[in-house]
Amino acid sequence: MKTIRTLIVDDEPLSREELRHLLSEYEDFDIVGQASSGEEGLEQALRLHPDVLFLDIEMAEMNGVELANALQQLKKVPHIVFATAYPDYAVKAFRLEAVDYLLKPFDEVQLVETIKRIRKIESGNGGENQPAQKANHLGKLAVENEETIIYLSPQNIDYCFREGKETKICVGEHCYSSKQTLKELEEKLADYSFFRTHKGFLVNLKRVSALVPWLNGAYQLKIQGGRVEIPVSRNYVKELRHRLEL
Structure with a gap:
């Protein structure tokens, strides 16, 4: 099973801990770092090369949308999952091609769907090769x-x-x-x-x-x-x- 390097960026410690706990249920998701601000998140993304960021939007200084925009300049752009208490940023998330948009408090059912979506993308070609693999299994x-x-x-x-x-x-x-x-x-x-x-x-x-x-x-x-x-x-x-x- 492919390991998915995961970075959590949120200025609320309790939200970071809750998301870390929920993601710990999935063995293939390796939480390589946590950041409490957009600036720290950018620094860790440059250093740790995560596959996916779970990213809060409302943060002081550099917010989540600004960080997501900055990450688009990387050679390997990580997948973005916005995790926020505010539903008003859904359009911006869509424009940034975010994998998903999770609302706080986190719903475990919705998180399961997010996990499936990330796995499908990470498996290559958005899962286009999966039917052929299933045919042989x-x-x-x-x-x-x-x-x-x-x-x-x-x-x-x-x-x-x-x-x-x-x-x-x-x-x-x-x-x-x-x-x-x-x-x-x-x-x-x-x-x-x-x-x-x-x-x-x-x-x-x-x-x-x-x-x-x-x-x-x-x-x-x-x-x-x-x-x-x-x-x-x-x-x-x-x-x-x-x-x-x-």
Whole structure:
């Protein structure tokens, strides 16, 4: 897996720490530096040669937009992800060809999409070569069942959930046990139609048959051919509907 050198530039220590903590969940993202100002960010970018900058906009002296403009002069221009509490800079971010635009407080679902976008770009040609690679790779998920290793096709998996210290991977009425975390499974299944509906559930969207209102703005998903109802946190409903609906 390619290591993605990452620099965080933000004048708020708590925001830097929160983003550092969230990014630490992704093994391929190596945080090579943190800067508390635009000037320090420019100095570190020149010295550390990051692949991507997570960049605040509202900073004293040199702000994030000015820093992003300055970085365009580099021979190898890092990818920019603006991370800000202000939505008003989206047009400027678009003009600077930013990879993404994250709003504070950070939404983990949106960050997952940002991570996928960065990985796709870093894989080369915006991912144009990926279909050919997939054609030569069976893409089976290995799970241990007693003394046998079972290989599951991702398309056949209905959902995964966390139970105690184990993760359950469910196909139809049968659920296999795995020592992999949901985060690890989410990364392995990133090229398939899986979505984190809740901190404890990962769902194959191609197996969803209905979305049912539940309590306090939350929903439940129904899976094709099954009686299981899977919780959907209200923070994830908007992105879920965007992924599901035409």
